Amino acid sequence: MACLACLLALAFVAAEAQQMQSNISQGSSLTPTTNSTWLSRSGLYAFGFYRQGNGYAVGIFLAGIPEETVVWTANRDDPPFSNNATLRFTGDGLALPTAEGQNYLVKPSSTPSYASMLDSGNFVLYNSSREIVWQSFDHPTDTLLPGQRLLSGNELFSAKSEADHSTGIFRLKMQNDGNLVQYPVDTPDTRPYAFYSSSTSGAGENVTLNFGADGHLYLLNRNGTNIRNITEGGLPTDEGKLYLMRIDVGGIFRLYSHDLKKNANWSVQWESSNDKCDPKGLCGLNSYCVSIDLQPDCRCLPRFEYVNQGNQTSGCERNFVADACKNRNENFTYTMEELESTTWEDVSYMNLRLSDRNDCIQGCLEDCNCEAALFDGTNCRKQRLPLRYGRRDTGTSDRALIKVGVPRKPDTDPRIVQPGNKKKGRTGILIIGLSFTAFGSILLLISVIVWWKHNVWAYKRMSAVNGDLELNEGVALRRYAYEELEEMTNNFKEELGRGASSTVYKGLILGTQKPVAVKRLEKVAAEGETEFQTEIRVIGRTHHKNLVRLLGYCLDGAKKLLVYEYMSNGSLADVLFTRERQPFWEERMGIARNIARGFLYLHEECDAQIIHCDIKPQNILLDEFMCPKISDFGLAKLLKADQTRTTTGIRGTKGYVAPEWHRKMPITVKADVYSFGIVLLEIICCRRNVDWSLPEEEAILDELAYNNYHTSR
């Protein structure tokens, strides 16, 4: 008590020594070291220089209390000023002369003649007719004081840290729709980014946030009607009580009180949330917030490391080699790690409707674009990194599945056997070794040899029975036995389609009953097993959302079959040329764009360039979301040239084949581009390229388009 009196007295003495004046006239100046502030009448508030970093900032702070409390900062993102700076009050406002000219901190629209630091904490400039031309209350930074308002369209921004009052990473906005909402900085004012809301949207324009002297925070609509009490108010209003509202560094906004009579600190009267993990973005990229003893703790994704351990917002980065689809790394196998009960921002590029977690894991592993997946029991949302706004939420069953790279054992043959199989062998040697030590090294040696042999046999059996093709991501193309496919397709009962060199049947994966399309190839050119497997591997390695995925294959003598994912909406030809199913223009353009993306990938982005050679609407399939996927790519090399469909003996379909093919010129990707052009015309016009039911001059679409193009020029 006595001590506080001393302090207050000291403050007043200090004030007296400086400029204890409520009227500051034009021509006055301040410097950081002498005459550094203009005080309010009671000495409670000061305007002027305060220490920031290794220099000074200019702002308003509480001079009457021991705890450093800055309530406003001019040009808060400027670098600190050095101690030779001088702040001058001129007819233009408040400015610091610099080498480059005047650095204005306050520049009102009309000429100020005097200024006043008020006891409310408001610093005001008046013109000669005593009208306010500028006041700090109109330009809040992170704090509101009693009597101050936050007008519609305005925002408070948190500070960077307790010691650094420049703009931080959270904001509180009084929106034009009447809602008071908190967001991270640099985000749109939309619901997915909000982490606090007064739930008053729809209250109309010009709603204001008001702050009463009794600690009452409330919203008034444009008619002056109270529409929401954010705090109830009714706190003591005697002289010794100070209140302020601030959006804190951690993103939560709080009402604080301070008792001048007691030598107390600021104490929290109310807060927008008591969960410090609520503010989105508190933890940086690839990290998630966990509340421990009410304190937020940022944790990295599995196998990620802190960028800067001391700075939670700096986030985490991978400590393993990233797998971009283009530069695969043979030395890594990819697995999925699981983070239970966490929620993240969803920026999925693809959503799979799946109810089995393992299918989601598999779906991500098999897609080199997929770096993580969010699984909620019904949806598997594939994501690219970085992930944002993560937090643990014990109330949710949502989980994040993160793809991580594990160094591949250097002695493993990456092609045939899964890494797990060899590991088992090693463990065996170890156990046998331990139990036989007593019998001496000879016995041990024998046992090791026995085990080694056993492993070799097991290994051979494995490759014979289960010779799946392992692809680079550690994802295997399943090799099926012919009998298995017979069972899956119910003895090839339901035919989905028939082409010149293949027939497609519907099948169900045994167990999961997931539908698949089984394609039986006829006239296979790649007769040899190795050759066939090489081609299959190329196809299996291509993953793109606009390509039909190959799931497995069967190679049983002459019987060669491919197992593809099932496309429930049939082919583009089915929908385009069936009047009742024709999609709208926007949908059709979306389909065209997605087909083009698939081709860009086949032609330019995948490991081995693939020329399709047979593009037509029948070969573009639509999944349950009407997303188009190109099918039958990679088969050009696998299948014998088809004599029946074209005049020249090359694979392809009449009407879609580029003219140069007929001249026996080398086939390039341009051939696909031509065919795609025809398909594009068909998509635009919703008719077949060749339709003899039409008048002769309209029967051939590309000719019609060409003629129209010419006459319109």
Ligand SMILES: *[C@@H]1O[C@H](CO)[C@@H](O)[C@H](O)[C@H]1NC(C)=O
């Ligand atoms: C402040 O200045 C104005 C205009 O010069 C004057 O009218 C007013 O009386 C002054 N107030 C005080 C408290 O000096």
Ligand SMILES: *[C@@H]1O[C@H](CO)[C@@H](O)[C@H](O)[C@H]1NC(C)=O
């Ligand atoms: C501080 O300002 C007062 C009034 O403007 C002036 O008289 C005094 O000399 C100044 N002190 C210093 C150290 O500049």
Ligand SMILES: *[C@@H]1O[C@H](CO)[C@@H](O)[C@H](O)[C@H]1NC(C)=O
């Ligand atoms: C202040 O001092 C710094 C060096 O400490 C110098 O670079 C700068 O020009 C000085 N500014 C003025 C206004 O004198």
Ligand SMILES: *[C@@H]1O[C@H](CO)[C@@H](O)[C@H](O)[C@H]1NC(C)=O
């Ligand atoms: C002072 O400001 C008021 C309001 O902006 C204006 O009406 C008045 O003309 C100004 N007086 C002078 C002397 O500039």
Ligand SMILES: *[C@@H]1O[C@H](CO)[C@@H](O)[C@H](O)[C@H]1NC(C)=O
């Ligand atoms: C909101 O305030 C602005 C500025 O005072 C005014 O122009 C506008 O008409 C007001 N809107 C409504 C709906 O009252």
Ligand SMILES: *[C@@H]1O[C@H](CO)[C@@H](O)[C@H](O)[C@H]1NC(C)=O
């Ligand atoms: C404001 O008052 C006007 C006229 O009294 C009324 O028409 C309007 O609905 C009121 N607006 C709100 C948001 O209460």
Ligand SMILES: *[C@@H]1O[C@H](CO)[C@@H](O)[C@H](O)[C@H]1NC(C)=O
């Ligand atoms: C807000 O609180 C005041 C009392 O402080 C009360 O009179 C008023 O009705 C409340 N308003 C709303 C919208 O709850």
Ligand SMILES: *[C@@H]1O[C@H](CO)[C@@H](O)[C@H](O)[C@H]1NC(C)=O
């Ligand atoms: C006020 O809080 C600060 C930091 O939280 C602490 O260091 C200081 O001792 C407190 N002062 C009093 C008087 O409680």
Ligand SMILES: *[C@@H]1O[C@H](CO)[C@@H](O)[C@H](O)[C@H]1NC(C)=O
């Ligand atoms: C923490 O890291 C972020 C991003 O790396 C950086 O912008 C920020 O300034 C750092 N914060 C502190 C207090 O150092």
Ligand SMILES: *[C@@H]1O[C@H](CO)[C@@H](O)[C@H](O)[C@H]1NC(C)=O
């Ligand atoms: C894989 O490891 C081998 C040997 O450690 C090394 O020579 C090779 O460059 C590595 N490959 C890649 C793609 O990093």
